[in-house]
Amino acid sequence: MIRTTLSPSPDDLPVPKLEELERGSSLWKDAWRRLRQNRLALIALALFTVIAIVCVLGPFMTPYGYEEQRLAYGAQGPTWEHWMGTDALGRDQLTRIMHGGRISLSVGFMATAVSLVIGVLYGATSAYIGGRTDAVMMRFVDILYAMPFTIFVILLTVIFGRSLYLIFIAIGAVEWLTMARIVRGQVLTLKQQEFIEAAVSLGYSNGRIILRHLIPNVVGPIIVYATLTVPAVMLLEAVLSFLGLGVQPPMASWGVLINEGKDAMTVYPWLLFFPALFFSLTLFSLNFLGDGLRDALDPKSSKD
Amino acid sequence: MFRFIFIRFLQTIPVLFIIAVLTFAMSRAAPGGPFSQERRVSPVIIERMNEYYGLADPLPVQFGNYIKNLLRGDLGPSYRHEGRTVNEIVGGSFPVSLELGMWSLLIALGLGIPVGLLAAVYRNTLLDYVPMSGAMMGICLPTFVMGPLLALVFGLWIGWFNVSGWHTPADRVLPSLTLGLYFGAYVARLTRGGMLEVLSQDYIRTARAKGVPEFMIVYKHALKGGLLPVVAFLGPALAALISGSFVVETIFQIPGLGRHFVNAAFNRDYTMVMGTVLFYATLLIVMNMIVDILQVLLNPRLKYES
Amino acid sequence: MPLLEVNDLTTWFHMRDGIVRAVDGVSFTLDRGETLGIVGESGSGKSVSCYSLLDLIPKPPGRIERGTAVLGGEVDLLRAPREVLRRIRGKRIAMVFQDPMTSLNPYLRISTQMIEPLLIHEGLGNREALRRAIESLEEVGIHDAVRQIDLYPHQFSGGMRQRVMIAMALITHPEILIADEPTTALDVTVQAQILELIKARQRELGTAVIYVTHDLGVIAGVCDRVNVMYAGTIMESGTVDEIFYNSAHPYTQALQQSIPSLHDKGKSLYTIPGAPPDLTEERSGCPFAPRCAYEEAHCTGPNYRGLDAFRGRHKTACLRVLEGELNLKEENR
Ligand SMILES: Nc1ncnc2c1ncn2[C@@H]1O[C@H](COP(=O)(O)OP(=O)(O)OP(=O)(O)O)[C@@H](O)[C@H]1O
Numbered sequence: 017m018i019r020t021t022l023s024p025s026p027d028d029l030p031v032p033k034l035e036e037l038e039r040g041s042s043l044w045k046d047a048w049r050r051l052r053q054n055r056l057a058l059i060a061l062a063l064f065t066v067i068a069i070v071c072v073l074g075p076f077m078t079p080y081g082y083e084e085q086r087l088a089y090g091a092q093g094p095t096w097e098h099w100m101g102t103d104a105l106g107r108d109q110l111t112r113i114m115h116g117g118r119i120s121l122s123v124g125f126m127a128t129a130v131s132l133v134i135g136v137l138y139g140a141t142s143a144y145i146g147g148r149t150d151a152v153m154m155r156f157v158d159i160l161y162a163m164p165f166t167i168f169v170i171l172l173t174v175i176f177g178r179s180l181y182l183i184f185i186a187i188g189a190v191e192w193l194t195m196a197r198i199v200r201g202q203v204l205t206l207k208q209q210e211f212i213e214a215a216v217s218l219g220y221s222n223g224r225i226i227l228r229h230l231i232p233n234v235v236g237p238i239i240v241y242a243t244l245t246v247p248a249v250m251l252l253e254a255v256l257s258f259l260g261l262g263v264q265p266p267m268a269s270w271g272v273l274i275n276e277g278k279d280a281m282t283v284y285p286w287l288l289f290f291p292a293l294f295f296s297l298t299l300f301s302l303n304f305l306g307d308g309l310r311d312a313l314d315p316k317s318s319k320d
Numbered sequence: 321m322f323r324f325i326f327i328r329f330l331q332t333i334p335v336l337f338i339i340a341v342l343t344f345a346m347s348r349a350a351p352g353g354p355f356s357q358e359r360r361v362s363p364v365i366i367e368r369m370n371e372y373y374g375l376a377d378p379l380p381v382q383f384g385n386y387i388k389n390l391l392r393g394d395l396g397p398s399y400r401h402e403g404r405t406v407n408e409i410v411g412g413s414f415p416v417s418l419e420l421g422m423w424s425l426l427i428a429l430g431l432g433i434p435v436g437l438l439a440a441v442y443r444n445t446l447l448d449y450v451p452m453s454g455a456m457m458g459i460c461l462p463t464f465v466m467g468p469l470l471a472l473v474f475g476l477w478i479g480w481f482n483v484s485g486w487h488t489p490a491d492r493v494l495p496s497l498t499l500g501l502y503f504g505a506y507v508a509r510l511t512r513g514g515m516l517e518v519l520s521q522d523y524i525r526t527a528r529a530k531g532v533p534e535f536m537i538v539y540k541h542a543l544k545g546g547l548l549p550v551v552a553f554l555g556p557a558l559a560a561l562i563s564g565s566f567v568v569e570t571i572f573q574i575p576g577l578g579r580h581f582v583n584a585a586f587n588r589d590y591t592m593v594m595g596t597v598l599f600y601a602t603l604l605i606v607m608n609m610i611v612d613i614l615q616v617l618l619n620p621r622l623k624y625e626s
Numbered sequence: 627m628p629l630l631e632v633n634d635l636t637t638w639f640h641m642r643d644g645i646v647r648a649v650d651g652v653s654f655t656l657d658r659g660e661t662l663g664i665v666g667e668s669g670s671g672k673s674v675s676c677y678s679l680l681d682l683i684p685k686p687p688g689r690i691e692r693g694t695a696v697l698g699g700e701v702d703l704l705r706a707p708r709e710v711l712r713r714i715r716g717k718r719i720a721m722v723f724q725d726p727m728t729s730l731n732p733y734l735r736i737s738t739q740m741i742e743p744l745l746i747h748e749g750l751g752n753r754e755a756l757r758r759a760i761e762s763l764e765e766v767g768i769h770d771a772v773r774q775i776d777l778y779p780h781q782f783s784g785g786m787r788q789r790v791m792i793a794m795a796l797i798t799h800p801e802i803l804i805a806d807e808p809t810t811a812l813d814v815t816v817q818a819q820i821l822e823l824i825k826a827r828q829r830e831l832g833t834a835v836i837y838v839t840h841d842l843g844v845i846a847g848v849c850d851r852v853n854v855m856y857a858g859t860i861m862e863s864g865t866v867d868e869i870f871y872n873s874a875h876p877y878t879q880a881l882q883q884s885i886p887s888l889h890d891k892g893k894s895l896y897t898i899p900g901a902p903p904d905l906t907e908e909r910s911g912c913p914f915a916p917r918c919a920y921e922e923a924h925c926t927g928p929n930y931r932g933l934d935a936f937r938g939r940h941k942t943a944c945l946r947v948l949e950g951e952l953n954l955k956e957e958n959r
């Protein structure tokens with residue numbers, strides 16, 4: 017919910033300087049080298065990879081179905097059969113967490129993709145046309161910034177029902193603003209860069225210019241911002257689900273699981289603890305990864 | 321300056337209008353119409369709805385009526401609560417949310433600013449690393465995780481506070497902490513970032529070259545500029561506080577507007593949802609306007625330009 | 627005894643991609659009341675060597691690796707306790723910076739900033755300090771100072787702001803004024819005014835001035851002695867006459883040739899061949915050798931000894947000149 021408006025400001029993101037631009041794709045090698053030196057970011061990357069793999073592949077390996085109830089079994093703490101315990105209906109908690117993770121992660125990535133598409137198209141168009149159109153388009157973004165988006169997403173779900181796809185679109189539709197600003201800023205700076213003209217006058221082909229100069233330089237900040245958007249979107253989805261306004265049973269995202277865990281925490285605290293742990297670790301790893309990427313793509317930062 | 325405030329005020333009008341149009345359009349675009357008989361609703365209410373909205377009239381007329389009512393500050397009857405208007409419900413529950421928000425903001429700023437300052441001044445020392453790792457953790461522990469955890473530990477295990485309710489002063493503690501700590505973490509990071517930015521400016525070097533003592537550099541020369549990001553953050557923070565209040569009021573069962581809104585959304589109480597959305601939107605827009613003005617006041621350059 | 631004696635000053639920046647040897651063994655002296663110019667291309671370490679004296683470089687990544695800078699024969703600035711150094715800053719040594727647009731605090735009134743040195747170092751009350759501040763603003767040619775002093779920096783033009791900076795620096799009558807390219811950011815007419823102003827105030831107050839610039843023309847106009855810097859070291863040091871008419875280093879010569887105004891009309895403009903040095907590389911011998919027209923093998927060999935006396939106080943770092951192998955005067959005939 018928070019990131020809708022608390023997104024990192026465009027100013028935080030690295031703006032490539034002329035001399036860095038000219039290096040084009042070697043920027044990426046430098047960035048990768050720097051990222052590898054950043055232990056925290058690497059740990060974050062590893063952690064996220066593990067979580068993602070567990071959630072995607074895990075359900076194929078567990079002997080339990082996520083809807084499979086065993087009422088007689090009831091709620092039990094972690095055991096050898098059920099590593100993370102079971103809920104009151106005897107459902108295996110780990111299985112449910114892995115399935116929930118699939119939903120939460122896919123919401124995170126799908127909604128980010130939606131916001132990416134809208135943001136890139138909008139921002140690039142605005143900057144490319146420039147002039148008054150640009151001013152009007154950006155003023156519109158400013159106005160939208162002032163709107164209470166979580167509330168609008170809730171309103172959307174009230175009116176159009178609570179399907180998963182609607183949630184993708186609703187969240188994506190409100191998360192593109194900052195992306196649009198970033199892309200616009202990038203395209204504007206690039207439009208003015210002499211190296212583009214230089215490359216043109218040196219007779220490089222358009223394809224080569226776009227491939228070796230434009231793409232590497234625009235994509236960096238977008239990747240950084242997208243990495244930071246995924247946890248923001250997941251947070252928004254989790255809030256909706258937590259409030260009972262998101263994914264509907266028997267499907268369960270992490271937000272739903274945390275909500276159920278909260279209701280049962282007096283007696284079965286593990287039902288709260290494990291989904292909360294997965295969720296927080298995911299947010300944690302994505303945020304650190306985003307920060308690490310930002311540092312890696314910003315060549316002017318020093319060793320300290 | 322007055323001109324600026326006036327212009328800023330005028331700018332809010334189209335935004336509010338757009339929001340009003342959007343809510344109206346959405347409610348009419350809903351599949352089956354907003355007041356269809358999909359659930360059992362008492363005939364009394366149906367009658368009042370029809371009377372209030374003139375649902376038989378053509379759309380433009382409906383819209384006109386709707387705007388007219390809004391201008392009078394009338395949000396209409398509740399669709400679910402027989403005999404109560406949205407105005408009554410909002411009026412009764414908003415003060416509770418407001419109090420919760422105030423406490424949380426107080427915690428967020430009172431904790432976040434000093435921590436961020438210390439971290440910036442003692443950059444790259446333990447005084448930086450430890451609180452800032454804490455802040456990062458705070459950001460990764462959203463309210464709906466933090467709230468139940470606090471309730472579990474301090475409510476159930478240690479037993480200092482009630483797990484729910486909003487009666488005694490002590491009942492304020494856990495909800496305000498849940499919301500406040502989360503924003504405090506943001507504020508701390510913003511303060512640190514803003515201060516570091518300002519401390520690297522040329523004019524800070526000038527102050528050092530003049531022999532200004534270090535603590536005066538922080539308080540006299542850097543603080544004002546360093547806190548600008550925090551002030552700018554207050555606008556979005558208020559929006560986020562509102563959505564945070566949905567969660568916290570649900571967790572701790574506080575009879576605030578947030579909980580009413582969530583319940584209304586859950587029960588598809590259209591009029592209540594629409595009315596609350598408009599109320600929140602107005603609140604936010606007014607708050608954003610105040611924040612904008614505050615920013616201008618803090619920045620002499622902007623102040624004189626406008 | 628010189629007012630300031632700097633010896634082997636070395637300041638490095640420890641960056642993620644290596645060590646930038648911004649200042650590497652700089653030694654010079656400054657006498658009471660004299661004007662010392664420091665010239666060199668952009669990035670040659672002029673600013674960093676000045677900031678190091680007052681501990682104004684950003685740390686990290688910067689670090690003063692070694693050296694001494696003795697003020698008045700008593701305190702070593704590089705080793706003085708923070709509190710001692712703080713009392714010297716703004717009182718005995720004052721600074722004027724390159725960019726007047728960013729060097730004044732935009733959030734504070736001019737008056738607040740002007741009186742600060744007096745409140746801190748001379749313990750004056752607000753009223754008396756304000757009186758002095760108005761006085762010194764008028765001395766630098768700001769009219770109607772009583773009213774102007776309550777404005778904010780952004781309400782001043784660049785030239786006016788630099789005047790304010792100078793007035794603020796001189797308000798405590800310091801023994802040394804370090805002016806780091808005080809006119810680079812200003813347009814030409816204002817430049818001349820500011821130079822005049824500094825000279826006039828210097829005469830009245832007996833201040834010694836360290837004048838940093840990359841403009842040799844300015845140096846010729848205002849300085850007594852000159853240090854020519856390249857790649858963080860001093861290449862040549864001498865009086866203005868020695869540097870301009872009797873230069874003993876190929877770099878100084880190249881620098882002069884690249885000034886349009888000192889150049890014969892009609893000839894095409896001279897640029898020093900080769901690229902500026904990479905300060906992250908460790909080097910031995912003369913840093914200018916790769917670009918030098920007179921370079922020979924032993925320039926980068928173990929015999930290279932850095933800056934050394936050539937004739938009296940005229941010093942050069944060129945080994946071939948020092949050894950008498952090279953006579954630049956003859957060469958240019
Ligand atoms: N804060 C810093 N961090 C890293 N490197 C720095 C920093 N400040 C200066 N340097 C490096 O130190 C070297 C010398 O810089 P310095 O500012 O002293 O040059 P200068 O001679 O004053 O040039 P100019 O005429 O452009 O002012 C440069 O290579 C610069 O990159």
Ligand SMILES: [Mg+2]
Pocket residue numbers: 672673674724806807
């Ligand atoms: Mg400089």
